[in-house]
Amino acid sequence: MHEHCGSSAATISVAGKGPTAAQDLLKGIWKENPVLVQLLGGCSTLAVTNSVVNGLAMGLATLFVLVFSSLFVSSLRKVVPNEVRISTYVLIIATFTTLADMGLEALVPETHKALGAFIALIVANCIVLGRQEAFSAKNNVWRSVLDALGMGLGFTLTLTMMGAIRELLGAGSFFGYNVFGPRFEPWVIMVLPPGGFFTLGAILLWLGWWRSMRDRREREKAAAPTIQFHAYEAPAGPAKVA
Amino acid sequence: MGNLLWIFVASMLVNNFTLVLFLGLCSFLGVTHNIGTALRLGLANLFVLVVTAASVTVLNKYILGATPFLRIIAFIVVIASLVQIVEMAVKKLSPSLFRTLGIYLPLITTNCAILALAIFQTNRQYNFIEAQVFALGAGAGLILALTLMASIREKLQFATVPNIAKGAAIIFIVAGGLSLAFMGFAGLLSGG
Numbered sequence: 043m044h045e046h047c048g049s050s051a052a053t054i055s056v057a058g059k060g061p062t063a064a065q066d067l068l069k070g071i072w073k074e075n076p077v078l079v080q081l082l083g084g085c086s087t088l089a090v091t092n093s094v095v096n097g098l099a100m101g102l103a104t105l106f107v108l109v110f111s112s113l114f115v116s117s118l119r120k121v122v123p124n125e126v127r128i129s130t131y132v133l134i135i136a137t138f139t140t141l142a143d144m145g146l147e148a149l150v151p152e153t154h155k156a157l158g159a160f161i162a163l164i165v166a167n168c169i170v171l172g173r174q175e176a177f178s179a180k181n182n183v184w185r186s187v188l189d190a191l192g193m194g195l196g197f198t199l200t201l202t203m204m205g206a207i208r209e210l211l212g213a214g215s216f217f218g219y220n221v222f223g224p225r226f227e228p229w230v231i232m233v234l235p236p237g238g239f240f241t242l243g244a245i246l247l248w249l250g251w252w253r254s255m256r257d258r259r260e261r262e263k264a265a266a267p268t269i270q271f272h273a274y275e276a277p278a279g280p281a282k283v284a
Numbered sequence: 285m286g287n288l289l290w291i292f293v294a295s296m297l298v299n300n301f302t303l304v305l306f307l308g309l310c311s312f313l314g315v316t317h318n319i320g321t322a323l324r325l326g327l328a329n330l331f332v333l334v335v336t337a338a339s340v341t342v343l344n345k346y347i348l349g350a351t352p353f354l355r356i357i358a359f360i361v362v363i364a365s366l367v368q369i370v371e372m373a374v375k376k377l378s379p380s381l382f383r384t385l386g387i388y389l390p391l392i393t394t395n396c397a398i399l400a401l402a403i404f405q406t407n408r409q410y411n412f413i414e415a416q417v418f419a420l421g422a423g424a425g426l427i428l429a430l431t432l433m434a435s436i437r438e439k440l441q442f443a444t445v446p447n448i449a450k451g452a453a454i455i456f457i458v459a460g461g462l463s464l465a466f467m468g469f470a471g472l473l474s475g476g
Contacts, residue, residue: 081313084309085306085307085308085309086396089305089306129361129364132360133357133361136356136360139356159400159403159407162399162403163400165360166360166398236461236467237460238306239457239459240457243456243457243460246452246456247457250448254447
């Protein structure tokens with residue numbers, strides 16, 4: 043809620059050393075997942091996930107735009123003057139969004155039609171602009187591409203998961219194949235707009251529960267009088283209070 | 285006339301930008317802490333929508349007819365400059381509002397509702413008057429959604445919410461309820 047474009051969470055860094063390539067890639071999938079943790083890009087997340095195919099296609103299109111924009115923004119980061127950087131990013135993003143739009147229209151016309159205006163709206167997706175400002179503008183090409191790839195994958199996975207939940211409950215099918223048989227009464231509300239809000243709400247509830255469980259486990263562990271031999275291997279997390 | 289009225293009602297209620305089409309969720313979730321701020325952001329949005337609709341009509345008529353592949357780029361540049369103008373005006377006229385809206389004012393640029401309006405208007409080939417009515421309806425719908433959400437959230441502060449649902453989860457579930465209510469307007473479509 044309090045995260046928005048421009049000010050996303052700081053990157054992980056191990057004391058002394060910079061983050062490794064794997065950390066750059068993996069943080070987008072779980073620890074800093076753009077949708078579930080940073081709460082960005084809600085529009086396309088909710089609007090297109092009424093089936094698995096749509097969610098997957100939207101995720102991959104965004105991944106494409108994100109990776110190529112990051113590639114260009116980080117290559118040009120020393121050339122672009124600070125005052126016009128946002129406009130430059132927007133132009134780069136808009137170019138690749140146009141490419142994605144035309145590409146999808148040529149390759150998978152039916153999915154393109156189902157996604158409608160939302161492909162063009164990738165240009166207004168906070169995740170894409172947010173990563174350019176928060177990461178690509180400050181880091182080298184290799185790290186920026188890894189970061190974009192991770193964020194894009196995290197976004198794609200979340201969208202596909204939401205699409206799967208909504209399609210299974212709302213239409214009783216998965217990738218268009220009927221799963222539950224003819225006696226299943228589809229829960230139509232799940233593929234309609236309210237279902238999108240409810241599904242994301244439910245996922246966030248589960249995430250909140252999972253976090254509270256983890257915190258409790260950590261508190262109990264910290265309270266127990268055990269000698270820690272591996273203290274220095276732990277990555278920089280919140281300082282443990284005894 | 286009936287057609288214009290229908291465009292207005294459809295864009296305000298039946299296809300409400302925020303609650304049915306999921307456009308402009310960032311500000312919907314971020315600036316709905318109190319009714320006053322929500323209302324003013326809604327008005328700023330309405331203004332940008334109406335001016336965008338006018339500029340897009342001109343762009344479509346004179347420039348983009350020959351170069352449809354420049355559409356997204358042209359729209360986003362026009363919207364970004366408009367938002368810049370609004371930002372400067374608000375900063376000058378009402379510094380207190382400028383501070384309350386904070387980051388969400390420049391973020392109107394990346395508010396998908398504005399870009400979506402430009403794209404819908406192009407796809408449906410609205411003329412100037414139709415586009416203006418469409419923008420007014422969409423803006424009214426945004427104001428409605430923002431104020432409804434803000435009034436619910438003001439009440440929500442006094443409710444006991446379970447710890448795990450605090451923050452985003454409860455907001456999304458409340459928004460789902462609002463969206464469910466707006467689904468009722470879909471009946472207007474078949475009746476008309």
